[in-house]
Amino acid sequence: MTTYKLLVLPGDGIGPEVMAEVEKIAAFLTYEGLVKFEIEKGLVGGSAYDVYGAAISEDDMARAQEADAVLLAAVGGPKWDQVPYENRPEAGLLRLRKDMQLFANLRPAICYPALADASSLKREVVDGLDILIVRELTGGVYFGEPKQIIDLGNGQKRAIDTQVYDTYEIERIGRIAFELARKRRNKVTSSEKRNVMKSGVLWHEVISALHTREFPDVELEHQLADALGMQLVRRPKQFDVIVTDNLFGDMLSDVAAMLTGSLGMLPSASLGERNATTGARKALYEPVHGSAPDIAGKGIANPIAMISSLVMALRYSFNLEDLADRIDRSIAAVLEKGLRTGDIAGGAQNTISTAQMGDAILEEL
């Protein structure tokens, strides 16, 4: 049996709490002989800064590069608000994405029927919702240069950020979106602001050409990013796969996630190019939710998004579909029993803790 190297980065806030539940489950899977994990642990974000003075150490970066998959919980919190820009908690996450070249961020927005009432939207609008947002993750305004603040004197400063996209960057993320759509409902919505941004013009051109050339069988539509934001709120079920750039993807995937009422349930995968010889690809898995400093340390965070991130690793990195399905079924069963952490309880009284939720899923397994 192959041994998979997992690098586990709990990060900040509720990170360590939700990651502890994943570790329980990973240990159980190994113990049962269902999969063999070799687990290493590292630091990222504010917790890395506190120890190393950097949001991730060179050592942990090297281990991430060698791991078969990285699991990350969340970074950031008010404790590090005064930390210099280059060392802020988010810099660790951004460096992982950039140095590992994880250009494809897959963010499913799924509304679990059992949780539809936790949504602020009407049940009929979101019940059964299943969107996949494919966000470009290593380009755009996140990494483009110049990115600086210039002192102009007289109390005036000028801040500059640069959005840069090359044809090949748009093409490779587009390809992933079309390929995934083929396994789903065969529809891709591409989104940019081509009426205002040159990168939007190029994005539209490259996705359209790729569609004609390689994926004429997939339905393609284009929606401006602001219009797409509206349509997500109005009639989200019209979408299957949405492909968009780094910054629009950041916002639109958060809006989409919040629609479902299942935010504490949603994982994400960030993938690199496939190695032409081995077929393996670098990968990082993390929940869509953040580090939630306001509830950190209370043991009440929902560990399901983090556990589902492990499930995504089983699917996308290790090809263990059956095992992934089995964990998914256990999660569904626990929800059907009515077990809820606070975030998905819709105001109900008897909620369970982070650890109890982890244990309940383990028990089902």
Next chain:
Amino acid sequence: MTTYKLLVLPGDGIGPEVMAEVEKIAAFLTYEGLVKFEIEKGLVGGSAYDVYGAAISEDDMARAQEADAVLLAAVGGPKWDQVPYENRPEAGLLRLRKDMQLFANLRPAICYPALADASSLKREVVDGLDILIVRELTGGVYFGEPKQIIDLGNGQKRAIDTQVYDTYEIERIGRIAFELARKRRNKVTSSEKRNVMKSGVLWHEVISALHTREFPDVELEHQLADALGMQLVRRPKQFDVIVTDNLFGDMLSDVAAMLTGSLGMLPSASLGERNATTGARKALYEPVHGSAPDIAGKGIANPIAMISSLVMALRYSFNLEDLADRIDRSIAAVLEKGLRTGDIAGGAQNTISTAQMGDAILEEL
């Protein structure tokens, strides 16, 4: 009685239809001696391109600069998809904003109680919602240079957009937000992505300093733009005034507008600096909705957002609060009677036309 010069730009799609209702009302107000308008008419967007080969003529630009207020309906449509970038319909609108220096875009997101059921959100989440989004409109990635596509050879192109913000640009839009908050519920939420963008770092710094220096009595909070997108969906009533940059404002105001279910009802104002001597300011008023090419020419569009844009002009440009209130009451009365255009009918059968809605409001007046 002062005569106010109005420049009316119906634009494309449903623009001319909804503007016709405003012209009816303006004519009535003049006839009744309630206000004196001198109305000129011009072209903008695709309809200007068809005549002049540019999205706005020099002549109309000059008239806009001289008008006391400009009313614009909407621009754009698939008919002009192949028009060169510099002449696309949106270029006319962007030039008006930039050349008239309309840096402050005010976008109210109000949920009319009578229409709350038209929202995709639960009634209790949006009923009574009243947010004001203050969007910076002449800076950021919309206008920053370089903004270009470079041919790299080998089938590769590189697209570049530049987000630029200077201290004074952030300060003046912040000041407007704080001043407006004082007349409302005294709370400002400032939004950027300072964890990723240098312009976000400067934005946060300038707004915070301005708050301490000039508006310590107003409550200020900061939310990252992605988190704000989520919170708008989850619990929109937590907000009063939201101040943000051009691109985030574009998306967030559209999401906020769609929450209300009253999209066809929402106007916006774009204001310039006040003239130190006369106190007057350049201003353009337009609905939040677009040109809706799919329903153009059918006479079914909702004219209320356009009429409310005239109401905003009465308030912000002409200081005619009583008259503005009177039209607002007429709109409310018409809605209370159950009269609805298709967009706000929530699927009901007996809807009325654009012209019937305009007439009904006139009758109330």
